[in-house]
Amino acid sequence: MAEKVxxxxxxxxxxxxxxxKEGKSFLSMMREVMDDAVEKVGIxxxxxxxxxxxxxxxxxVGNFDAEQYANQGHLGAFLTEVNPxxxxxxxxxxEAACASxxxxxxxxxxxxxxxxxxxxxxxxxxxxxxxxxxxxxDFLGTAAYYExxxxxxxxxxxxxxxxxxxxxxxxxxxxxxxFMDALAExxxxxxxxxxxNPKSQTRSWFMNKEHAVARGGANNMAVGGRLCxxxxxxVTDGAAVTFLAxxxxxxxxxxxxNKDIDDIPRIKGWGHRxxxxxxxxxxxxxxxxxxxxxxxxxxxxxxxxxxxxxMKDIDVxxxxxxxxxxxxxxxxxxGITDPGKEHEAIEAGTIDFHGKKPINPSGGLxxxxxxxxxxxxxxxxxxxxxxTGDAGDYQVKGAKNGLMLNIGGSATTNMVFILGx
Amino acid sequence: xxxxxxxxxxxxxxxxxxxSAGVIAAFGGTKVYMLARDLEKATQGIEAAVGSVKTDSIxxxxxxxxxxxxxxxxxxxxxxxxxLVAESYEVKEPINQRIAKAxxxxxxxxxxxxxxxxxxxAKAYDEDGQKHYYGTHFFNPPYKMILCELxxxxxxxxxxxxxxxxxxxxxxxxxxxxxxDTPAFAGNRIGFQLxxxxxxxxxxxxxxxxxxxxxxxxxxxxxxxxxxxATVDFVGLDxxxxxxxxxxxxxxxxxxxxxxxxDFMQKLIDENKLGMKSGQGLTKIxxxxxxxxxxxxxxxxxxxxxxxxxxxxxxIKQARSRIQDSNYRGAMEIVKAAQGLEADLARYFIGRYIxxxxxxxxxxxxxKEMADAAMGFGFNWVPASAFVDYLGGPKETISLLETSKxxxxxxxxxxxxxxxxxxxxxxxDARSLFKG
Numbered sequence: 001m002a003e004k005v006x007x008x009x010x011x012x013x014x015x016x017x018x019x020x021k022e023g024k025s026f027l028s029m030m031r032e033v034m035d036d037a038v039e040k041v042g043i044x045x046x047x048x049x050x051x052x053x054x055x056x057x058x059x060x061v062g063n064f065d066a067e068q069y070a071n072q073g074h075l076g077a078f079l080t081e082v083n084p085x086x087x088x089x090x091x092x093x094x095e096a097a098c099a100s101x102x103x104x105x106x107x108x109x110x111x112x113x114x115x116x117x118x119x120x121x122x123x124x125x126x127x128x129x130x131x132x133x134x135x136x137x138d139f140l141g142t143a144a145y146y147e148x149x150x151x152x153x154x155x156x157x158x159x160x161x162x163x164x165x166x167x168x169x170x171x172x173x174x175x176x177x178x179f180m181d182a183l184a185e186x187x188x189x190x191x192x193x194x195x196x197n198p199k200s201q202t203r204s205w206f207m208n209k210e211h212a213v214a215r216g217g218a219n220n221m222a223v224g225g226r227l228c229x230x231x232x233x234x235v236t237d238g239a240a241v242t243f244l245a246x247x248x249x250x251x252x253x254x255x256x257x258n259k260d261i262d263d264i265p266r267i268k269g270w271g272h273r274x275x276x277x278x279x280x281x282x283x284x285x286x287x288x289x290x291x292x293x294x295x296x297x298x299x300x301x302x303x304x305x306x307x308x309x310x311m312k313d314i315d316v317x318x319x320x321x322x323x324x325x326x327x328x329x330x331x332x333x334x335g336i337t338d339p340g341k342e343h344e345a346i347e348a349g350t351i352d353f354h355g356k357k358p359i360n361p362s363g364g365l366x367x368x369x370x371x372x373x374x375x376x377x378x379x380x381x382x383x384x385x386x387x388t389g390d391a392g393d394y395q396v397k398g399a400k401n402g403l404m405l406n407i408g409g410s411a412t413t414n415m416v417f418i419l420g421x
Numbered sequence: 422x423x424x425x426x427x428x429x430x431x432x433x434x435x436x437x438x439x440x441s442a443g444v445i446a447a448f449g450g451t452k453v454y455m456l457a458r459d460l461e462k463a464t465q466g467i468e469a470a471v472g473s474v475k476t477d478s479i480x481x482x483x484x485x486x487x488x489x490x491x492x493x494x495x496x497x498x499x500x501x502x503x504x505l506v507a508e509s510y511e512v513k514e515p516i517n518q519r520i521a522k523a524x525x526x527x528x529x530x531x532x533x534x535x536x537x538x539x540x541x542x543a544k545a546y547d548e549d550g551q552k553h554y555y556g557t558h559f560f561n562p563p564y565k566m567i568l569c570e571l572x573x574x575x576x577x578x579x580x581x582x583x584x585x586x587x588x589x590x591x592x593x594x595x596x597x598x599x600x601x602d603t604p605a606f607a608g609n610r611i612g613f614q615l616x617x618x619x620x621x622x623x624x625x626x627x628x629x630x631x632x633x634x635x636x637x638x639x640x641x642x643x644x645x646x647x648x649x650x651a652t653v654d655f656v657g658l659d660x661x662x663x664x665x666x667x668x669x670x671x672x673x674x675x676x677x678x679x680x681x682x683x684d685f686m687q688k689l690i691d692e693n694k695l696g697m698k699s700g701q702g703l704t705k706i707x708x709x710x711x712x713x714x715x716x717x718x719x720x721x722x723x724x725x726x727x728x729x730x731x732x733x734x735x736x737i738k739q740a741r742s743r744i745q746d747s748n749y750r751g752a753m754e755i756v757k758a759a760q761g762l763e764a765d766l767a768r769y770f771i772g773r774y775i776x777x778x779x780x781x782x783x784x785x786x787x788x789k790e791m792a793d794a795a796m797g798f799g800f801n802w803v804p805a806s807a808f809v810d811y812l813g814g815p816k817e818t819i820s821l822l823e824t825s826k827x828x829x830x831x832x833x834x835x836x837x838x839x840x841x842x843x844x845x846x847x848x849x850d851a852r853s854l855f856k857g
Contacts, residue, residue: 022853023857219471
């Protein structure tokens with residue numbers, strides 16, 4: 001596995017941008033991010049055209065819901081509108097709710113492993129600011145079991161992850177105050193990290209622990225049970241691109257760019273599991289088990305096993321903090337603590353930027369923003385930056401291996417990748 | 422510089438006072454004395470500050486007070502005194518006298534003034550006070566507009582300036598532009614040049630469409646969130662007049678005559694039609710009984726308000742459509758090639774903006790990046806240097822300036838053609854400022 005799929009880098013849009021306000025569309029976003037990515041990585045359209053002619057390149061588009069947000073399906077075919085180099089390219093759109101970017105990565109990786117193509121271009125994209133937050137909240141409801149969990153519910157997802165917070169409190173021996181403080185600390189860390197990231201949505205926003213802990217009231221409204229605005233990720237317009245490559249291609253690429261092949265990161269392991277779709281079924285299934293989200297834990301374990309690595313080998317994590325409660329649960333899923341003890345890692349500063357196991361140095365979904373279909377690809381891009389020492393002000397010193405967890409729905413689709421040198 | 426733990430805000434009830442206080446209390450984590458003419462106003466300022474940053478966490482750190490009763494005590498306890506009272510020497514100088522007497526050595530004192538001479542205001546202070554006296558020109562609303570012009574004068578200590586700049590940048594999250602103590606500093610000098618000259622042209626072209634036409638020609642496709650004359654209506658005609666009069670009286674540069682306030686604007690000011698804040702100005706919005714809103718525009722020929730016209734200018738439509746496709750160079754190609762009065766005017770003002778922005782480098786700011794940051798972060802306008810790239814580079818830009826008979830800044834003639842002219846790309850994506 002470890003010598004099969006190489007990651008060459010990529011680019012993301014500035015997640016602060018509101019493309020509807022700019023009078024631009026998903027397609028303009030695709031054009032800009034693709035143009036920026038080819039420039040940044042150093043593979044031009046001519047090279048892509050040549051590879052395309054030889055049937056050695058394919059494109060994989062991660063997108064959740066352009067049908068509703070932009071009244072447009074079939075995004076897998078839209079790279080042809082970006083540049084004629086893509087005429088004739090194999091391409092499709094991949095969807096798994098908030099894990100859409102990761103299933104696009106998974107398909108790309110699989111084709112490279114099967115030696116079908118030498119280069120796989122993965123583009124994750126979502127425009128979300130085309131509609132009001134109420135309407136958008138309803139669209140997002142289709143990532144749950146809409147009929148049973150979202151229909152007629154205002155903001156269904158905060159409520160589902162609010163339930164996760166409730167179950168954590170029910171099953172583990174922790175006081176509510178301590179737990180809510182730990183969630184507030186997760187929020188604080190993500191916002192603080194995002195300040196170092198020049199492409200994050202919240203880089204100029206105000207957040208501190210005092211504010212995150214002061215839940216309720218007009219300035220930090222409750223949106224889902226115990227969870228308030230400061231516990232939520234953002235509504236974001238954004239796209240990200242990463243280039244995956246075969247070993248032969250990576251060898252040529254490294255030569256051309258005066259690098260050693262050993263400096264090009266590779267996908268060392270992955271995991272992919274789907275849990276029962278409704279949150280109630282998840283809760284029922286995990287009764288009496290150590291983990292509330294056993295399939296999330298299993299996905300991480302699968303990735304560790306495939307990579308022949310363990311938690312101690314991972315220097316940096318990017319996780320799916322769609323809500324503070326999901327990042328909380330991820331801490332034990334990664335094996336940083338036992339389940340029920342996550343707060344100890346938070347209180348000890350373990351997951352902080354300068355801690356032993358930093359989570360979301362980028363700012364995560366709470367700080368960077370969460371353009372749903374793009375988030376998985378953005379995480380892979382951030383792991384690439386970290387393990388190649390290219391993360392600028394949010395570089396985790398000496399990071400060699402990174403792990404990403406991207407989930408869809410209420411931790412229904414779970415996808416993990418380990419990237420390292 | 423002393424660590425900033427306590428701050429006094431003078432003028433706490435104004436939009437700038439409360440907005441700046443919110444930013445300082447939140448990001449700086451400081452205690453803030455909120456001083457106003459009376460306690461009720463000061464308390465209103467605290468609530469406005471909380472509302473602007475949307476956090477209750479700062480309320481316990483904000484203390485209300487009045488100039489009369491609390492100024493000396495607050496100033497003597499403060500590490501930074503930020504004065505945001507009315508924009509005139511007559512109001513500011515007596516307050517400065519009192520601050521000067523009460524401040525401890527090492528306390529920073531600054532003013533938000535957008536036009537007065539910082540060196541003159543500094544004269545109220547002793548040597549240590551002058552060393553620590555600055556212009557800190559925040560923009561409205563401070564939480565959203567992150568520009569801060571840090572205005573220095575000859576009495577400052579570069580070490581303190583550096584530390585204060587770093588505090589404004591790293592702690593308060595401001596985009597800091599260092600400017601000299603010249604009239605209106607950087608952002609307003611460039612911004613109000615364009616706005617006033619556009620107003621002059623609106624008067625000249627009253628028959629062809631006047632105010633509405635000029636705003637259409639300089640709408641979002643020329644890289645701004647709000648058209649120039651709509652911006653005048655937003656900031657207020659009286660404020661506009663104060664700024665351009667000051668520049669007109671105290672500078673003598675290539676654009677001198679463009680700072681002369683057009684007669685029709687004086688007339689509107691005399692009639693108290695100051696813009697949005699007084700319900701009418703360059704435009705007026707009528708709300709009908711059925712809730713429908715109708716927009717009108719001032720006709721400088723007749724003195725009446727006419728229904729706001731719709732325009733159908735083919736090259737603008739084409740340019741917009743290219744911007745919608747993220748083809749920014751292509752949009753500028755359309756502008757460069759289009760025929761007719763409207764296209765001539767568009768080219769003239771794009772050229773003027775670039776020419777004038779780059780011309781103040783040396784006099785007002787050290788580098789073109791400072792001028793670019795002022796316009797990008799303070800006005801949400803595409804910075805001049807980025808425009809140069811979208812026009813095809815320095816050479817192409819020079820030829821556009823020549824056709825419009827505009828001065829060619831030496832920075833342009835000296836520029837290397839192979840390099841990107843815009844160098845702030847990693848901080849401000851200029852593409853985001855073009856509206857399709």
